[in-house]
Amino acid sequence: MNIGMFSDTYAPQINGVATSIRLYKKKLTERGHRVFVVAPSAPENEKDVLVVRSIPFPSERQHRISIASTRKILDFAKKEGIQVVHSHSPFFMGFKALKVQEELKLPHVHTYHTLLPEYRHYIPKPFTPSKKMVEHFSAWFCNLVNIVIAPTEDIKAELESYGVKRPIRVLPTGIEVEKFESAEAGDLKKKLGLEGKKVILYAGRIAREKNVDFLLKIFERLNSPDLCFVMVGDGPERKEIEEIAREKKLNLIITGYVDHEKIPEYYKLGDVFVFASKTETQGLVLLEALASGLPVVVLKWKGVKDVLKGCEGAILLEEENEMAFARTLREILTNPNLRDELSRKGKEFVKKEWAVDRFVEKLEEIYMEAIEEGPLEISASLMIKEFVKFEKLKTFFSKLEERIWR
Template structure:
């Protein structure tokens, strides 16, 4: 089966959606499918990647808003005999996939990865929709596609609360356990010239306000002021980097908080294998893949159990969970881990076994493959219109693509 995944984000950008697309592509190909990526972002030299134009915004400089040319995408789909589309955002690329579905009869699957109502702050104020409008749009979009996939039961329930009546398939993004269990550890103490007795906590993810990294700084500050050799390594990049760096400087934590930057998955796996624990305080995760990756690598996890993280982890199975961000809880659990190496070893194997049994990507890729097989592109098709705004959107993106200003390059 030839499948095209239409997404607004892909590697080398590192986030939950790009990771999900990458993993499903990799393991669907192992099942015999040919998977193409259509996106404004992608690796060079990939013969199955089709790049569309896009531009960056001031609110999220590390992301691109796609300006797809539907005609060129259609030519690409026809040239590669693609029958199934799988969109990963209801925005620009998802809209294009829906247009192709309605106009040309392509089978259209959609994974609703992101709780959009929690990300309104990335929109310019004068263009920022209300929560109700986002909910209504999400309900409309998901009701129009052929099949809706939610990565968690919580996301399925969220969509149902919007009034969506269409059946929703729950298929999480699994974890490539082999990558994280076999990665070569590196000596982080030597790399960053830290004392031998250092205790290293790791965070990995987009450096964004909603990740609640400031809370982790409060935890670090409490431990450091008490004289503990605590170090926090932050892996990732994002729109909050400069502001967060300034907060670290003002709190005088620069010696103990390390910005490791963005890195490839293989290097991140080595970091997981080399730290002492993983700390995560985000309250807006769809699934929280990084906490499962950390467990797969054998890293004890301390996290806030809300939304996706709550559905992904099981308290006591390689992790400590709290319902709300609680500095005292994080400090207490970190001290327990600092003082008890045997417990860290026990939690290491608990977490690895938990992920291996419940979250292996091979299982979920097979579920998606089976789901694809239940739909076929019709040989003949009568075009359907979405509504007039869709035609306006295609016209507008066409005009924007022709603007030669550097912002769109």
């Protein structure tokens, strides 16, 4: 079948959504399907991608707001014979996906990748909506499509609590286990000055919603000359985190942006992986770290606890307690036998439960279910106009409306 994936983020950006799309595109293509990505960015020379016009998001320049021509997207979808729409965000490209659904009478599947109420701080004042409004928006969008995909049972329950009435299917994103198993750090340790040191590793956005300030407090408790905290990634909180580390003389390295293909090498730098985000719908980096042989210490929260259920290579902490988190890390770092046991069990868990090929067939079944039901009849522009009667969003969307629909 011909699948159109619509997203506000895609490679070369590094995040869970971009990774999920790229991985499923690869695996579905291997199974004989054609997958077309419509997004504001894409790797050079990648086939079957329509890169649309966009402008930087005001508070985060690396993120883009689509100002693409709806007509151009519709023409592309017709030309390529897209049979099912799959949206990966409910915002600008999500609106385009709704328009394609309406105009071309196509079934529409939506993956709810992000716990949107926890990301409201990225919408500048005075437009910042309330938590309840964002929950309502999430339900509103999901109720316009054939099927909603939730990465975990926890997220499915969350969506149902928002008021989503359409069918919700639980489908996580797996990983390419071999890619992380076989990677080697090469001379990376020498290049970063990590030889002879133990490394606590984090990978992901350096951002408020990832709870990185909590991780820094934990490292402060463990700080020593032979221990380094390496954060692989970049984000809006980077400067603040680096300033705190300088003031407290912490042995911290933030790598900045790392090309997606090189990420597996960076996991091999670590002795243990840490993660404290409370906003994850899944947390692919946890699975990547486990596949790389790293024990994982993480807060037991929402989507994360579903993903790591039954994993004996990860230690899930119930409370956001600096002392308990630091004590757990110290025990792993000073006990080679424990570290090796956790590493072995983590690799076994990921290989058995999270190889991506297990999930591709289920995604095909979801597409077929949507195609069999047929397109839902909607008037996308009318529904969006109705939704933005909410006071705080009305001005914001009215300013963007012409760009969204032209």
